[in-house]
Amino acid sequence: MxxxxxxxxxxxxxxxxxxxxxxxxxxxxxxxxxxxxxPAPAATPAPPPPAxxxxxxxxxxxxxxxxxxxxxxxxxxxxxxxxxxxxxxxxGMEVKFVNTPWEGIFNTLAQGxxxxxxxxxxxxxxxKQTMDFSAPYFDAAQLIAVKQNxxxxxxxxxxxxxxxxxxxTTGDEVVSKLQGKTSTNIKxxxxxxxxxxxxxxxxxxxxxxxxxxVINYVANNAGGKFKTVSDTAxxxxxxxxxxxxxxxxLLAKLNKGLADIKADGTYDQIYTKYFGKPAGAGAxxPAPAAxx
Ligand code: ARG
Numbered sequence: 001m002x003x004x005x006x007x008x009x010x011x012x013x014x015x016x017x018x019x020x021x022x023x024x025x026x027x028x029x030x031x032x033x034x035x036x037x038x039p040a041p042a043a044t045p046a047p048p049p050p051a052x053x054x055x056x057x058x059x060x061x062x063x064x065x066x067x068x069x070x071x072x073x074x075x076x077x078x079x080x081x082x083x084x085x086x087x088x089x090x091x092g093m094e095v096k097f098v099n100t101p102w103e104g105i106f107n108t109l110a111q112g113x114x115x116x117x118x119x120x121x122x123x124x125x126x127x128k129q130t131m132d133f134s135a136p137y138f139d140a141a142q143l144i145a146v147k148q149n150x151x152x153x154x155x156x157x158x159x160x161x162x163x164x165x166x167x168x169t170t171g172d173e174v175v176s177k178l179q180g181k182t183s184t185n186i187k188x189x190x191x192x193x194x195x196x197x198x199x200x201x202x203x204x205x206x207x208x209x210x211x212x213x214v215i216n217y218v219a220n221n222a223g224g225k226f227k228t229v230s231d232t233a234x235x236x237x238x239x240x241x242x243x244x245x246x247x248x249x250l251l252a253k254l255n256k257g258l259a260d261i262k263a264d265g266t267y268d269q270i271y272t273k274y275f276g277k278p279a280g281a282g283a284x285x286p287a288p289a290a291x292x
Contacts, residue, residue: 056093056250058084059100059114063191066216066274067120070099079274080118083137084241086266087257103167103190106131109244116243116250120210122170123240132247133240134254137267140237142174143211144229145199145218152206155231162187164195164204170237171208193217200224210237212275 060068060076068078076097088095100108100119108114109131122140123133146152152161158178165172167188175186187204189195195207196217207214211230218226241258243250261267271279 053094056088056095056115057113058095058097059105059108059117060097060119061102061105061191062097062099063193064120064210064213065220067212068118079138079270080120080239082270082273083261083267084118086261086270087241087254089257090260091253091257093253093257101190102169106242109242112244115247116241116254118241120213120239121242122210122237124170127242131242131245132251133242134251135258136238136240137258138239140210140212140239141230142171142208142234142237143214144231145196145207145209145214145226146205146229147199148225148227150205150227150229152229154229155208155233158206158208161185161205162203164189164198164207166190166192166195166209169209171210174234175208196221196224196226199226 062068
């Protein structure tokens, strides 16, 4: 075929196709004319199709072993993850964990990017102003990490020393109180492991963070030559699951699920898996039993 005849062929084919479409359209059924005998519309409309199940987006700062961290495969794992999954199972909720940096984690809740947060979050009066918490599910306290040759024996000894903390944590709060918020001796890090690495490198003299995380880190980094120093001056802390202020419906689900896993032994099982002893046997000083 020459170019010309090809074009003509295509034109003809195009016209024929258009004609077919027109013919098809013309054949479409006209709406049935209403007649007196037409059946009355059903009294109850058909039920709407079931909505897809809601997936609750859970924010967690997964750099906090053994509570929440990422394994070699990049999966988010840990005590809090197991607890949350167990609660979700009881409550019939579908959950999806999203690694969320600690700085700004509370904003994601306020903005609705996360439905809830489980991230070793200490329930504090200040935080309660801007978010709601589940019933407490874990006891914690601050703990000091220093090098083995350090002379630090109590919290007050940190008054004039360089101290590493994770920004905006309760560890940051207690050290800010001791040294003054604007003290240049407070070194703030984006994660607790980063603060502990700086201790190993000699950039800070001590780190103050949640006991469970400090104990776990020291146990798994023998080369760091760390030791821990506890002090009864540290107030007892309790972890809670945070939801957006006023989300009473979700809070009720979480609290019910939490009560259920405590009642049927699931919580104790998870606790023992990570801390090597039953919950309640001195829960404020967990043993470093969890393997990474
Ligand atoms: N419990 C402390 C607080 O609430 C520290 C929590 C930090 N959690 C984390 N996943 N980095 O301030």
